[in-house]
Amino acid sequence: xxxxRTLDDIEVRGRRVLLRADLNVPVKDGAVTDAxxxxxxxxxxxxxxxxGAKVIVMSHFGRPRGKPDPAFSLQPLIMxxxxxxxxxxxxxxxxxxxxxAKRVVAALQPGQVALLENLRFHEGEExxxxxxxxxxxxxxxxxxxxxxSAAHRAHASIAALARLLPSAAGKLMEAELKALTAAxxxxxxxxxxxxGGAKVSTKLDLLRFLIGKVDLLAIGGAMANTLLLAEGRxxxxxxxxxxxxxxAQQILVLARQRNCRVVLPEDAVxxxxxxxxxxxxxxxxxxxxxxMMILDIGAETIARIxxxxxxxxxxxxxxxxxxxxxxxxxxxTLAIAKKVGERTQAGKLLSVAGGGDTVAALAxxxxxxxxxxxxxxGGAFLEWLEGRELPxxxxxSADGPGVGG
Ligand code: 3PG
Ligand code: MG
Numbered sequence: 001x002x003x004x005r006t007l008d009d010i011e012v013r014g015r016r017v018l019l020r021a022d023l024n025v026p027v028k029d030g031a032v033t034d035a036x037x038x039x040x041x042x043x044x045x046x047x048x049x050x051x052g053a054k055v056i057v058m059s060h061f062g063r064p065r066g067k068p069d070p071a072f073s074l075q076p077l078i079m080x081x082x083x084x085x086x087x088x089x090x091x092x093x094x095x096x097x098x099x100x101a102k103r104v105v106a107a108l109q110p111g112q113v114a115l116l117e118n119l120r121f122h123e124g125e126e127x128x129x130x131x132x133x134x135x136x137x138x139x140x141x142x143x144x145x146x147x148x149s150a151a152h153r154a155h156a157s158i159a160a161l162a163r164l165l166p167s168a169a170g171k172l173m174e175a176e177l178k179a180l181t182a183a184x185x186x187x188x189x190x191x192x193x194x195x196g197g198a199k200v201s202t203k204l205d206l207l208r209f210l211i212g213k214v215d216l217l218a219i220g221g222a223m224a225n226t227l228l229l230a231e232g233r234x235x236x237x238x239x240x241x242x243x244x245x246x247x248a249q250q251i252l253v254l255a256r257q258r259n260c261r262v263v264l265p266e267d268a269v270x271x272x273x274x275x276x277x278x279x280x281x282x283x284x285x286x287x288x289x290x291x292m293m294i295l296d297i298g299a300e301t302i303a304r305i306x307x308x309x310x311x312x313x314x315x316x317x318x319x320x321x322x323x324x325x326x327x328x329x330x331x332x333t334l335a336i337a338k339k340v341g342e343r344t345q346a347g348k349l350l351s352v353a354g355g356g357d358t359v360a361a362l363a364x365x366x367x368x369x370x371x372x373x374x375x376x377x378g379g380a381f382l383e384w385l386e387g388r389e390l391p392x393x394x395x396x397s398a399d400g401p402g403v404g405g
Contacts, residue, residue, distance in 0.1 A: 004177075004396040005168040006043070010142060012053035014110050019044065019170065020157050022376070023059035032080045036359075037149065042084040044146045044170035045113060050090070054108040056140055057081070058096055058116045058157055060150065066123035072231030074118050081115060086176065090115050097122065097135035105139050125156050133160035146170025148177070149377035151392025160397035169396050177393065179373035180384055183352040184213055185315050191277050192312035194305070194336070196221030196319030197357070200244050200251070200312050206318070207251050209387035211260045216312060218263040218305050220297050220321030220332065227252065227264055229305030236270070238294040246402060259290030263308055269322070269329065276326050298331035306339050309349065315340060317353040318385060320361050332366045340404035341370030354381030 021041050027034045038180040048055045048265040062325045078090050081093035089112065090243070093104035096116035104114050114141075119125040124132025133156040137143075145151075145164040151173075154247060169177070171294060197203060200223045211218060219227060225240035229363060230248035231299030241248075255262045264285075270292040271280045282298050283289070309315065335349070343349035362368045380390060 002187050005166075006015040006174050006343035007047055007051075007144070007168055007171060010166065010168045012048060012146075014052050014144060015053055015142055016105060016108070016140040017048055017053040017055055018053055018136065018161070019048065019057050019081070019149075020143070020145045020147045020161070021055075021059045022149045023081070024061050024150070025076060025077070025080075027076065030076050032077070035080055035084065038080050038084045039051065040078070040172050041146055041170075044144070044172055045085050047171060048144070049085070049111045049113065049157045052110040053142075054105070054110055056105055056108070056116060057090075057113065058119055058136070060120045060125065060155070060157075061118045062120070064118060064120050066120065066126065067115075068121040072118050072120070074115060076101075078115060085113065085256060088113060088203075093117060093196070093239070097132070099402050101139055106255040113325050119155070119157050126153075128154050128156050128159050130160055131154075132156045133164055134282070136161050137164040140165060143167040145324040145392060145396055146172045147392065148375070149380050151377075152383040152393035154279055158392045159395045162392075167396055171292055173396070175182045175373070176375055178227070178276070178375065179352050180381075182350060183314055183373075184385075188350060189230065190215035190312050191314040191316070192216040192218060193307055194218050194220075194315060194317040194319075194321075196223065196321040198222045198239065199241060200226040200248055201241055203319075203382075204247055204294045205386040206382060207389075210385060211251070211255050211258050213387075214260060214316070216261050216263065218308055219256060220265060220301070220305075221319050222294075222323075222338050223319070224265050224297075225294055228285060231264070234290065235294060236288045236290045236292045237272075238292075240290070250321070256353075263304060265294070265297050265301045266304060268294040269296040269298055269332070270294055271329075274323055274329070275324055277328070280328060293338045295326075295331040302332055302335045305336055309336075309339055309343055310348060314383065315351040315353075317350055317351065318355045318358055318382065323378075324357065324361050324364075330361070330364065333361045337365035337367050341365070341367030344372055345370050354378070 061071040091114040093101040193210045220241040223236045257371040351371040
């Protein structure tokens with residue numbers, strides 16, 4: 001794993017700490033619908049407060065395209081943020097740089113917290129502009145990055161800024177990197193990757209990378225249909241990418257060459273429409289009717305993936321295994337989620353999962369707390385699984401200015 005400083009390696013007492021958070025949380029009608037990212041950030045803020053830092057929280061929110069836009073203000077996040085840190089006051093700066101930000105920061109006492117307005121209200125953020133990074137750096141003395149879920153963005157508050165100030169990873173960033181490293185860099189074997197979702201085309205790099213890393217690869221979701229088709233199966237009216245046949249075949253060949261055992265569905269739950277509660281049929285995978293769609297993995301496949309879970313010591317999971325958001329096609333994913341929870345709780349499996357749909361599926365199965373680690377990241381988790389260097393992680397590992405005393 002790349003080396004980086006953590007909160008234990010820096011002296012923050014009395015200092016202004018610029019904390020890059022990811023407060024890009026789902027909001028509906030002004031209310032946060034899932035506060036997980038805020039809750040997972042809170043321990044870092046608490047640790048900084050306890051150590052007497054002046055904490056300046058900065059984040060992006062949505063995609064306002066470089067201009068102030070009230071629809072993307074961070075103001076509605078003040079209360080949720082306060083709730084996550086035991087009701088403490090949070091000062092707010094209506095701009096993340098310049099005089100307004102400086103005024104709010106200057107008023108902070110050790111142990112107090114301020115939140116800066118959306119970083120993406122300035123073009124310089126997404127452009128990774130050195131000038132914008134310098135304007136941010138003026139506000140603080142130390143940089144702490146706790147935004148693993150935004151680490152795939154080479155933006156000013158993530159990349160350029162990390163090189164201007166002494167930097168360290170926050171507790172959430174540290175936990176995310178430790179979990180992913182444990183799962184893919186020095187794992188207990190055999191390692192199983194469970195990959196689902198709609199399309200092979202969006203996960204080609206991920207599949208290629210994982211095949212070189214894991215011993216077992218179980219594939220579900222509509223992307224399995226594309227692979228089944230490449231193996232010469234008929235998939236009826238199922239969602240699949242007919243033009244991806246060659247790439248799908250290459251994936252299967254690569255897996256054989258690398259001794260990675262691929263588990264594809266053996267049976268399926270089919271229906272003629274993707275409608276909640278519609279009549280379904282259970283069929284073997286070589287008997288999918290031409291007028292029907294595969295919408296979930298079948299009982300045999302659930303058992304087969306279950307047996308693979310019994311064998312595996314480490315699991316990486318991304319993507320639901322069926323049309324999860326439309327019951328009853330959530331059954332396969334829920335059954336596997338429960339099994340993953342059980343194996344992990346029994347001490348037999350180290351399990352790491354990530355991605356928006358996957359996290360929703362785990363929550364629906366009620367097993368979020370049972371896994372070894374559930375990432376807060378979507379895109380960044382996927383890019384990590386593609387073996388890519390994440391700019392936010394690289395910036396923390398690079399030799400920036402020293403930490404001083
Ligand atoms: C996310 O939620 O994926 C991160 O906060 C990054 O947001 P973005 O996809 O708008 O860059
Ligand atoms: Mg995203």
